[in-house]
Structure formats: structure tokens, C-alpha cells
Amino acid sequence: MARSIGRRLLPLLFLAPMLLMIALAWVSPLVLTVYLGFTDLSIKNFLAFVKDFFTDKVSITLDNFRRIFYAEDPYVGETLRVTVLYVVSVLSINAIYALALSIAIAYFTKNELLSMILRVTWLLPRITPGIIYALMWIWFIDPKYGLLNEMLRLMGVPDSWLPDSWLLRKPYSQMLMIMINGYVGASFGMIVYTAAIKSIPPDLVNAALVDGASEFQVARRIIIPLLKWPILFVTAWQTLSLLSSYEYILMVWGAGSGQGYGIARSAGVMVWSLYSYTKAFAEHLYGYASALSLILVAIGLALIILYFKIFGFRRLMEPSRVEV
Amino acid sequence: MVRVTLDNVSKFFGKVKAVVDLNLEIRDGEFVALLGPSGCGKTTTLLMVAGIYKPTRGRILFDDEDVTDLPPKDRNIGMVFQSYALYPHMTVYDNIAFPLKLKKVPRQEIDRKVKEVAKLLQIDELLDRKPAQLSGGQRQRVALGRALVKEPDVLLLDEPLSNLDAKLRILMRAEIKRLQKELGITTIYVTHDQVEAMSMADKIAVMNKGRLQQYADPQTLYNKPANLFVAGFIGSPPMNLVEGNIVEENGTYYFVSSSFKYRLPSGVGELIASETSSVILGVRPEDIKIVLGDGDDNVISGTVYVVEPLGRDLLVNVKVGETLFKILAPADLKLEPGQSILLAPNEKRIHLFDRKTGRAVI
Numbered sequence: 001m002a003r004s005i006g007r008r009l010l011p012l013l014f015l016a017p018m019l020l021m022i023a024l025a026w027v028s029p030l031v032l033t034v035y036l037g038f039t040d041l042s043i044k045n046f047l048a049f050v051k052d053f054f055t056d057k058v059s060i061t062l063d064n065f066r067r068i069f070y071a072e073d074p075y076v077g078e079t080l081r082v083t084v085l086y087v088v089s090v091l092s093i094n095a096i097y098a099l100a101l102s103i104a105i106a107y108f109t110k111n112e113l114l115s116m117i118l119r120v121t122w123l124l125p126r127i128t129p130g131i132i133y134a135l136m137w138i139w140f141i142d143p144k145y146g147l148l149n150e151m152l153r154l155m156g157v158p159d160s161w162l163p164d165s166w167l168l169r170k171p172y173s174q175m176l177m178i179m180i181n182g183y184v185g186a187s188f189g190m191i192v193y194t195a196a197i198k199s200i201p202p203d204l205v206n207a208a209l210v211d212g213a214s215e216f217q218v219a220r221r222i223i224i225p226l227l228k229w230p231i232l233f234v235t236a237w238q239t240l241s242l243l244s245s246y247e248y249i250l251m252v253w254g255a256g257s258g259q260g261y262g263i264a265r266s267a268g269v270m271v272w273s274l275y276s277y278t279k280a281f282a283e284h285l286y287g288y289a290s291a292l293s294l295i296l297v298a299i300g301l302a303l304i305i306l307y308f309k310i311f312g313f314r315r316l317m318e319p320s321r322v323e324v
Numbered sequence: 325m326v327r328v329t330l331d332n333v334s335k336f337f338g339k340v341k342a343v344v345d346l347n348l349e350i351r352d353g354e355f356v357a358l359l360g361p362s363g364c365g366k367t368t369t370l371l372m373v374a375g376i377y378k379p380t381r382g383r384i385l386f387d388d389e390d391v392t393d394l395p396p397k398d399r400n401i402g403m404v405f406q407s408y409a410l411y412p413h414m415t416v417y418d419n420i421a422f423p424l425k426l427k428k429v430p431r432q433e434i435d436r437k438v439k440e441v442a443k444l445l446q447i448d449e450l451l452d453r454k455p456a457q458l459s460g461g462q463r464q465r466v467a468l469g470r471a472l473v474k475e476p477d478v479l480l481l482d483e484p485l486s487n488l489d490a491k492l493r494i495l496m497r498a499e500i501k502r503l504q505k506e507l508g509i510t511t512i513y514v515t516h517d518q519v520e521a522m523s524m525a526d527k528i529a530v531m532n533k534g535r536l537q538q539y540a541d542p543q544t545l546y547n548k549p550a551n552l553f554v555a556g557f558i559g560s561p562p563m564n565l566v567e568g569n570i571v572e573e574n575g576t577y578y579f580v581s582s583s584f585k586y587r588l589p590s591g592v593g594e595l596i597a598s599e600t601s602s603v604i605l606g607v608r609p610e611d612i613k614i615v616l617g618d619g620d621d622n623v624i625s626g627t628v629y630v631v632e633p634l635g636r637d638l639l640v641n642v643k644v645g646e647t648l649f650k651i652l653a654p655a656d657l658k659l660e661p662g663q664s665i666l667l668a669p670n671e672k673r674i675h676l677f678d679r680k681t682g683r684a685v686i
Binding site for chain 2: 203208
């Protein structure tokens, strides 16, 4: 009897540190976000509010959501547009362009060594510390000292064509946002895709070649259809992570100064999650920022439920499965 | 249909020599088996004929056309893989139609040909299914259908029966043989199973360690193995092989091993002694007669070690000194372990191999 209890408790003991971390870093912020989203907490009433935390004295209100949904906040619409542009564009790089790259690297590149070098090249941005990666981009595009303008001049692009700032002028700023995030994000898809491509039995490819397919037809008619699940998986996963990611935008465009918005808004790269971040940590409107985040959480949860419906739990846990 | 010629073909993977200086001619419409243990280079050879691998050296000819540098799609070959390699995302119909679609054959003709082949292979009921919903035998037929539908010049079969159960394998063996004769397609069949090769092929190329050991029809291979490897590989139970020396006593030649002495037929002894004295004697299990009581003078005495009834015959294990002989005897023979018996090998059917080179001397 004692033994069977021990057997049941032992795994919990091992799991406890992780569960504690999840509770502290994930569950409690979620609960707080939900709670704060329905309050008017800001820097002005902060001290009074903290005393009354979770008591009747805090007034629960829907004001924040009214501001968002009834366009009382003039920036919500633009933020939404930028977010859609961001998610859709970066996603197509991460899911579709990464697929083309993976096929090029893992199938068309027959030299194993070259294929490995190419794969590592695409992993570099991911294994570089984020802040270094961001700084490298800032230096690269600097109008005065940056390598980009110098390279374009060498190629014969006249000075008058170059924007005074890649960071600020639309659409260059938005293209930059997509490239910076796409280059990092593509590696995730590539890891999943190349593993999946390598797990396709060589016989299948050989059979197609013998049946009369060209290398290109093998890619189109055999490899891509077999990668159906990995493609759906990467798409689903990346949509979720893109919705909530803003760190590279924050590092390159900043959230400080300019009324707390950094230059992100004037550059047209203010995505929803960054907007929520600036509301909280630049404008100190904690309640409103929580409400903004909550909408993101709701969208994320809806997507997760949708994915579970599409994939089933087991499939979602087996990213590189190839149907053979 | 074409004649396939391999002219001094070699294939190296880095330092590994998969196939070395292979010369082979497969005549138009012939059924040739590539036989050998795993890793002997037979599948590599097949993939070179298919065009998947390019030979490191040498040429491959279809009739008189040099196809060495042609990609697979320009060779008009049909191939069945050991794993069947059916496209899992396509139905049976689409699997079979795939080679025709790639050739841009008109849709109606594709439909007609697919249904024709499906009928021939008795899979016309399965056309809407996906490969995952088929049994091993059905998949095998679909793979065969996909290879045949394009009316290939050469049919390549890579251990097509090895994933089937024993009963189905015997059934398909006959069926593939009949189909091949009916269609008259030049066929190369890779297998490690000597029974398959013997029962199906017109000619067998026995390979070992990347080198061709013997290329002959099944009967020749069985009765006149060119070397020790072929002798030991072909035949089940395998040939009895005993190391020994040729010794001359008063004009008569004897084979002498550590455990027995056997008189060689006149003429044979001189012939061998002129080449070498250190040999290996080979006798097939069915070429030794068990003699109870007194026999003629040229017999080997031994004791029964164990008896394995096989139904039609007995497989008798006989100890002669340290040497164990396997002998096929009539099923009604009554033998007990420990019993002393005499062995009389059939003089006309003994084999002698040079111990150094392994080559057959007679």
C-alpha cells in the first residue's frame, strides 16, 4: 500500500519544480491578465489599487474592451492591419519559403557536406543571441555606415533611390520587419521539413525516378504531398508564436521615447503584442494593456482548439511524421 | 524488349567496392536472376541498370545503345522494389497510372491501360484503395502493375517476394514466371533466395563481394559449380565440403582427410594431382548412399549423429571422425543415433576444389 502511494507520488515529486515554474510564470500571469483586463489599473491609481487587490473596492469594468472594439482608441485599427501583414508575410516565409529551401537543401543538393553547411547557415540567426542579431541588422541598414547602402551603391543604384532611413520609411521598414523575423523563423520550419524529407524512404524517390519523373516532378508530386502534415504543423505552430512575438521589432525599433511608442508606430511596424507591451511598460496603462493581451490570448486559444480539432492531440505531438 | 549488356561495370562508394568489373549479357526476353548473400552488390547492379546509380567505371548497353549516362526516365524500365515503394498518398489507380501520366499519355488511354493491367494482375477490385489498406500480396501486385503498365523494355525486380509469407511466395513465384514468359520482357531479378532463383530464372548470375562468381543456367550451376562459393551457396541442404589431400599409393589416387580415406575414380586422380594436391572434396547430400552391413570396398564408415525427418526424405547427420556429413536418405530407412553405417558417395557426382583458389578442378 505504502509502496503504491510512493509510486504515485514519486513522479509528482520529479515534476514539482517544473509545475511550480509553470504555475508562477504562466498560470498566474494568465489569471492576472484576465483580472486586470477588466480594471482601470494604471500608474496613477497603482498604490491604491494594490492595497485593494482582489477585493470589492476594485471596480470591474468593460471600458477597456469598449475602447478596443468601438475604435475609441484610434491606433487599434492600424495595429490590427500591421499585425495581419506581419503574421501573414512572416508565416509565408516560415512555412512556404522554408519548404522550398528545405527541398532545395535536403533533396536537390545531393552533396551531403554542402547540404549540411547550408542547413547550418540558416540556423545561424537562431543560435546567435537575439540582441546581437538585432544590432547586426541595425548596423547593416545604417544609412551612413551600413553595409547595405554601400553594397547597393556598388551595384550602381543611384543615391537618390536610397531612402534616408530604411528603419522609418514605409514600405522599407515593413519589409525589414518581415525579413528580420522571417530569417530567424524559417529555421524552425527547415528543421522540421528537412527531418521529414530525410525520413522519406529512398525507394519512393527511386520508384518515381524509374517511373519517369524528373527531379522537379519528384519534388512536386512525391515529396510535397508526403509533407502534408509537417506543413500543417509548422503553419499552425508558427501562427501561434508569431501572434505573440514582438521581441525583434522591439529590439530594432524600440518602444521607448516618442510618447512611449518608440519609432515602431511611425515606422508602421507596431504589431498587436508590441502595442500591448508599450501600453503597459511605456504608458503604464496596465488595465488597458491586459485587455489588449487578453484578446491575443483568446485568439490563441481559439486557434489551439481549432488545431486540436484538425490534427488530433497525437499528431500535434509528432511534428515530423511522414505518412508512408 | 532489349538485350542488356554490362561491360566491365564497377561501382565504388568511397572505399567500399560494391561491384567490381562485372560483365553480363542478358539476352532479349531472358529472365536472369542476380543471386548472392546480402551485401554482394546485386541491388547496386540493379540500380545501375535502372539509372539510379551511375557506374564508377564501365558501360551499360541496351541493345547497342550506350545508356550509361541516361537518367532513369529515359530508359523505359519498370521496377518493383523490395518495399514495393507504392506512393502512400495516391490510390491504387493513381499509383499504376503515375508512369503514364508522366509520359503525358491521353487520359482515355491511361484508363484503358490501367484497367487492363489491373485485370491481368487481378487487382481490378482494389483501384480505389490507398496502399495502406492493402495486404502485402496486394501491394506486391500493385507494384508489379505499376512496373508493367508502361510496357517497359526491361523489368527489374528487387527481392519482390521477400516480404510475403511462405505460401504466397510460392504462388507468386509461379505467377511472375508465367507473366514474364507471356509478356516476353527482358527481366532481371535480384534475390538472396537460391530456390527462387533456381525455380524462376533462365540464367543465374551468382555474385559475392561485388564479383561475379558464375553465370549459367540453374542446372549447370547445380551440377557444375565453378567454385567453392557457388557450391556452398546453391543447394539446400548445402553440399558437404571436406578439406583433404590427394595422395598416390601404388598408382591409385586417394582423397585423404583427417578422418577418412576415399579412393578416387581412375583418371580423376591423375588429373587433379597434376594441378594441386591440397583440395576440398564436395558431395551433395543426395549423392551419398547409406549402406547398411557390408558394401563395396570404397566406402566411408561413420556413425549416425542425428536424424531429421523432412517428410519426403530423411536428413541424416553422420559423424565421420570430426567431420559431419549431411545425407538425404529415403524416408523409410530405419536409423538410430549411434548406429554404425557405411557411406558410399556417387563417384560420378563428386566435386573437387583447389583449396587455395577455391576453383573447381573437376
